[in-house]
Amino acid sequence: MTTPFRWGLIGPGRIAHRFAKGLQHPECGVLHAVASRNEQRAIEFAAEYQAPRHYSNYDDLLADPEIDGIYIATPHNFHFDTAKACLEAGKPVLCEKPLTVSAKQTEELITLSKQHQTFLMEALWTRMLPVYQQVRQWLNAELIGDVRLVQSNFGFCIERNPNDRLLNPDLAGGVLLDMGVYNLSMSDWVFGRGPEQAQATGLIGDTGVDELMAVNLDYGNQQYAQFVCNFISKTENHLTIYGSKGHIKVEQMFWDTGCASVVVGEQQIDSFDEPFAASGFEYQTMEAERCIRQGLLESPEIPHQTTLRTMKLMDQLRQQVGLV
Structure with missing residues (x-):
């Protein structure tokens, strides 16, 4: 055993x-x-x-x-x-x-x-969820045609506690590092590469951290992503992938869900609805254990260069809104 x-x-x-x-x-x-x-x-x-x-x-x-x-x-x-x-x-x-x-x-x-x-791996657990394995199958089958646009939101009206890590610059607070990393990582996951251009506008709050980021990403080849992440308003937190024939919608709290559907034209042709086996973190944990037992230095699902690419992009976007 x-x-x-x-x-x-x-x-x-x-x-x-x-x-x-x-x-x-x-x-x-x-x-x-x-x-x-x-x-x-x-x-x-x-x-x-x-x-x-x-x-x-x-x-x-x-x-x-x-x-x-x-x-x-x-x-x-x-x-x-x-x-x-x-x-x-x-x-x-x-x-x-x-x-x-x-x-x-x-x-x-x-x-x-x-x-x-x-071994080193960023615990971006969303990328390992079963719902996204299903979304990948739909994308590979080209059910929605050529992917053109990814849109997502991640927003909540948080408690105004300046000492909490979300609002505290000394604890690396701010919405992009805490929430926007999911929007960026999942757009990267869809396209399999970083954007050629990135533009951000944002709100810097009283404590000096970013409380809202609105971002446009141009991946070239007529492919784009847009997202808003914020601490000031509850948004409809879906992720939608639009293609030339239809769209795939990952439901509310796209980073923490087991529900998605695919629509072609005006008709829903497939859906996925599966509860987590435990808390949802088990999928990334099993991947890390598998890699470590095999003597790998990184996971092929969340490789080092993907993590670095997202971090470089977050550096760039924060600089655009005046953060250091």
Whole structure:
């Protein structure tokens, strides 16, 4: 019998619960250890998900020889230093999106992954969801003809707490890094490449972070993408792929759904509606485990260059609206 894959978790905050619940899928590994600088938080999280070990600092977790891979769920601004320490310790990394807060940092982590021959993957879980595997089948079958336009929204009216990571520039807050990364990544997923031109307008809020971004992307070959991400208004959060014959619509909360449909002309010809097997995070977790067991340095589904391409684009768009 194969030994279960043993995960170490750094940063037992909100998103970490989603990861831990995903491990309840029978084909996923197990939560082996939890690390937090707040020891009580580590103790409570480990107890909730039956992890046998907890640590009050990251170094002790990195020194644990029984850990097969580490999931990083800290705020964005800590991703780079934490992932760097993991790679230098030879521990495979699955790090929450965005992998870092700049292309320069991403390039350095990719270099470290190669130098230490250690796996590195951005946890852009949406790309691994079953609904998008179905959407890919529809696209490959050319049901909607030639793809021309991808439109998406990601918007909520958030609580106005200036100390929360979403609005706090010291915690790498801002809507593009937190929400817009999904819009960008899924447009990249559709076209399989980055845009030739990108234009953004936006709203910089009182705390100095971007609270709204409206973006136009030109991929060449008469192919485009448009999206709005924002903290100030609840939008209809669909993703729609328009083609020369019809369109594919991924339903509300396109980054977190199991529902989509395909329309040709005026007629719906197919649909997909499937609940997650666990929390939804299990699909990216299984992919990371598969890659690590095979000795890969990156996932072919979310390769390093795709992550870097998106990060470079986010650097460019933030600069356009006056962010550094």
